[in-house]
């Protein structure tokens with residue numbers, strides 16, 4: 262009894278949402294769609310809904326021509342503290358595939374799916390991802406979620422996205438495989454560029470302090486010493502003792518610059534900068550793309566690395 266009621270209401274919602282989506286899409290492109298892939302979605306393209314604009318860009322590159330990649334968190338928004346709104350339920354209801362990171366970054370998506378009665382397949386890009394080496398002391402399932410900030414691990418995300426697209430749309434399996442191969446070739450080039458750039462920073466200056474803990478995999482991959490972070494997680498303010506400990510660590514290590522990300526307030530890092538004499542660079546990107554020209558994953562990495570080199574060389 263309850264099953265059939267759920268099915269009926271879901272069908273009604275789906276029909277309403279399809280109609281709504283058709284009207285909206287006919288009028289204008291969704292502002293949350295990834296701007297990353299040139300050659301937009303063709304006729305018959307389906308929605309893949311994800312949590313961040315960075316993942317939307319990866320999805321758009323792999324799904325090129327067949328997929329509309331939509332991010333629930335808008336560019337510049339904070340995925341860690343995001344609260345889905347009724348509009349997001351409608352977006353979810355139109356998805357053929359759902360993609361999230363997992364590991365605590367965007368777990369709100371699972372609760373949202375439950376209340377939206379979604380039954381589209383859900384892919385967790387970072388959970389039990391083969392080929393990932395955990396950081397020292399980490400346990401599987403509870404590790405730092407920001408794997409994609411290592412370009413090597415972003416390549417693994419791309420492989421997982423291609424597998425998922427093949428499953429939901431086997432007719433275009435060849436295209437997804439070819440797109441993933443081409444895009445991963447560009448990521449290999451990006452990875453080499455990062456190594457060259459970081460190599461230009463004097464070894465003694467390769468020290469990183471960021472606002473939130475998004476860079477541990479990046480730092481390990483590219484030989485940068487992660488001295489500390491200002492907050493344990495977005496929304497959790499550090500205690501006075503934690504700030505004092507970080508200030509001491511920055512002074513002891515001789516850190517030249519501390520970095521913050523575009524989506525967070527700069528008050529705390531400004532304070533730490535004033536207490537340590539380290540320069541504050543407050544426009545890095547990690548969980549979100551930004552305004553032009555930082556509108557793709559590739560551009561996020563290039564922007565951050567350029568900022569690091571400028572501040573630390």
Ligand SMILES: [Zn+2]
Nearest residue numbers: 341473475548
């Ligand atoms: Zn983050």
